[in-house]
Amino acid sequence: MTGVALFVGSVLVGAAQFEAYSHTAQFISETYATGTAWGPALRNFGFVPAGLLLALFGAVSSLANKGNRQLAIGLAGYALFYGIGTVVVSLAPCDFGCDPDQASPSLAHTIHFAMGGLTYLLTPPSLLLIALGLRKDPQLARYFPLVFSAAVIMTICSLLIFTGKPHGLQGLVQRIGEGAALLLPTLLFTAWSARKSKRIPLST
Helix, strand or coil, X not given: CHHHHHHHHHHHHHHCCCCCCCCCCCCHHHHCCCCCCCHHHHHHHHHHHHHHHHHHHHHHHHHHCCCCHHHHHHHXXXXXXXXXXXXXXXXXXXXXXXXXXXXXXXXXHHHHHHHHHHHHHHHHHHHHHHHHHHHHCCCCHHHHHHHHHHHHHHHHHHHHHHHXXXXXXXXXXXXXXXXXXXXXXHHHHHHHHHHXXXXXXXXX
């Protein structure tokens, strides 16, 4: 939950440094790009810790569910592709403006978009595996529709981002996709807390 709060808070705080920043039209990465006033602080105290916490959540949850192969693999994928992916794109910020078609990009810019592409390509399948794993667990099956929907939504958003459409709404599409990915730890934290309060182990 802390990772989710840090991520969302960083997005909101980062946008506040610009007079005319648009959450609808601009990417999140533009708030901490190279050359932005608050970029270093947002990366070091916002997005990087958020990514590490999300990765830790996915890794610990995966280990706790070793008996459910689909759930364990999906959570490990989430930890790697979304959690660590967030860390990598934050440590390798895009150049100011975050233009993916920039003629002479820096190394960090190139790494940023390559890792971002992998994140949006491989996080949806991880969410799908998690959803299928949840469906196998009688006590967690009720979360299947939400996580499955999150996987579908992020897949659609990823495809739209890859194709550059719809023009002028890239920021909104990205935020919907990120929101779908961030829904997972929120749901599982709720489920984990409920089980813990009943003294029932998370893995079956």
